[in-house]
Amino acid sequence: MKKVSLLLVCFGFLALGSSTSSAKDKRVIVKFKGATRADLVWANGGIVENEFRILKGVSAVIPEERLARLWAHPAVEYIEEDRLVYAIGKKPPSQPAQTVPWGVSKVNAPLAWTLTTGYNVNVCVVDTGIELTHPDLKDNIAWNVSFVTGAKTGNDDNGHGTHVAGIIAGVNNSIGVVGVAYDVNLAAVKVLNKSGSGYTSWVIKGIEWCVANNMDVINLSLSSETYSQAEEEAINTAYNAGLVIVAAAGNDAQTGNNVQYPAAYSTVLAVSATNKDNAIASFSSYGDWVDIAAPGVDIYSTYKGGTYATLSGTSMAAPHVAGCAAALLAFNPALTNAEVYAKLTSTATDLGSAGWDAYFGWGLVNLYAALQ
Ligand SMILES: [Ca+2]
Ligand SMILES: [Ca+2]
Ligand SMILES: [Ca+2]
Known part of the structure; x- marks a missing residue:
């Protein structure tokens, strides 16, 4: 060796x-007003990872520049970041200036x-x-x-x-x-x-x-x-x-x-x-x-x-x-x-x-x- x-x-x-x-893709949760429209995510270059049953929405990875367009679609209620959740006491260190x-x-x-x-x-x-x-x-x-x-x-x-x-x-x-x-x-x-x-x-x-x-x-x-x-x-x-x-x-x-x-x-x-x-x-x-x-x-x-x-x-x-x-x-x-x-x-x-x-x-x- x-x-x-x-x-x-x-x-x-x-x-x-x-x-x-690509990390210039964003992890998001997309909530729909009516039926779940996973096709809209795919049409905007995203990848659907999960379809929820508990709410009408999906989690997806989507190029950042397509988010605004997706959000503007009348079938979309809102989009939010798929944020990280931590076990209590396991938060990352606070960031210095x-x-x-x-x-x-x-x-x-x-x-x-x-x-x-x-x-x-x-x-x-x-x-x-x-x-x-x-x-x-x-x-x-x-x-x-x-x-x-x-x-x-x-x-x-x-x-x-x-x-x-x-x-x-x-x-x-x-x-x-x-x-x-x-x-x-x-x-x-x-x-x-x-x-x-x-x-x-x-x-x-x-x-x-x-x-x-x-x-x-x-x-x-x-x-x-x-x-x-x-x-x-x-x-x-x-x-x-x-x-x-x-x-x-x-x-x-x-x-x-x-x-x-x-x-x-x-x-x-x-x-x-x-x-x-x-x-x-x-x-x-x-x-x-x-x-x-x-x-x-x-x-x-x-x-x-x-x-x-x-x-x-x-x-x-x-x-x-x-x-x-x-x-x-x-x-x-x-x-x-x-x-x-x-x-x-x-x-x-x-x-x-x-x-x-x-x-x-x-x-x-x-x-x-x-x-x-
Ligand atoms: Ca040299
Ligand atoms: Ca910096
Ligand atoms: Ca020199």
């Missing part, structure tokens, strides 16, 4: 069983938000999944799928992928955090299990899904010290299909600084981690394959259980760059992946020794500069 680790702490890469659903995490500010995302917020760009988080019900993420999760044996959906039972997703696209609302590109469509692609490990074959299936489903950007906050020809071929195919592929450089600086894959494949943008003072993180792997740097120390983001957590790792650095790539693509959809790589690296803020170096690559990613 090939071991792949999450670049947060050390973790290992197996597949099947998949499901997809929204703050902008330091890393999001450091890459100049807030300055860029008047120009782009990532709208209409599709970003695959190939990881432990994303918590599908997280109040600060759910509105941005458009797809979920699992390639982990025993896991049926892209829901995150670990926490790592949820943290990564919040850095890219925490929702801009009144709670929690806000992501670098808070209007993208996220795909929760689960390839790592509850303990944060998975087989290379699961990762390959995840990348295959991203290509088959017209994704624009893939974030890979995972790694292995062992080269895989199959994984490299899958990533090269994704690159040749036009996708931007961002990977964490690894957390191996103090434990051998071995070359890390997939970061070291030539078609991948490899990201090292910096702290608040723009110094390289002590754990951040370095080498001639590092392309760019981003915040990765003490990063506050979304976490499982509807909560938030502060974590460190190149796992946290890569999604800052993935978010910048998505925002750049939303701003200029004509850019190729090679042009996105070139824009981000040529406009990065040089750190360390002059020009490219093995710690920071071309420097600290700067979204606002990349848009000029």
Whole structure:
């Protein structure tokens, strides 16, 4: 077995069983004035899940943009959210007020938000999944799928992928955090299990899904010290299909600084981690394959259980760059992946020794500069 680790702490890469659903669909209860008209739900692109006998209505999943039209139909009495109900004492934690995490500010995302917020760009988080019900993420999760044996959906039972997703696209609302590109469509692609490990074959299936489903950007906050020809071929195919592929450089600086894959494949943008003072993180792997740097120390983001957590790792650095790539693509959809790589690296803020170096690559990613 090939071991792949999450670049947060050390973790290992197996597949099947998949499901997809769109969270931009809404779960609703539809009550009718007379006889139940399930046909109206179907006619509006919805899926009827239950027909009630106790009242003249149905529960359904329906695209948000069709709700108004359905409600306007004379046969419909009302539509309400199919709200979550909790066992007494099991309410989710109350939500903190929204703050902008330091890393999001450091890459100049807030300055860029008047120009782009990532709208209409599709970003695959190939990881432990994303918590599908997280109040600060759910509105941005458009797809979920699992390639982990025993896991049926892209829901995150670990926490790592949820943290990564919040850095890219925490929702801009009144709670929690806000992501670098808070209007993208996220795909929760689960390839790592509850303990944060998975087989290379699961990762390959995840990348295959991203290509088959017209994704624009893939974030890979995972790694292995062992080269895989199959994984490299899958990533090269994704690159040749036009996708931007961002990977964490690894957390191996103090434990051998071995070359890390997939970061070291030539078609991948490899990201090292910096702290608040723009110094390289002590754990951040370095080498001639590092392309760019981003915040990765003490990063506050979304976490499982509807909560938030502060974590460190190149796992946290890569999604800052993935978010910048998505925002750049939303701003200029004509850019190729090679042009996105070139824009981000040529406009990065040089750190360390002059020009490219093995710690920071071309420097600290700067979204606002990349848009000029
Ligand atoms: Ca928020
Ligand atoms: Ca590279
Ligand atoms: Ca430099």
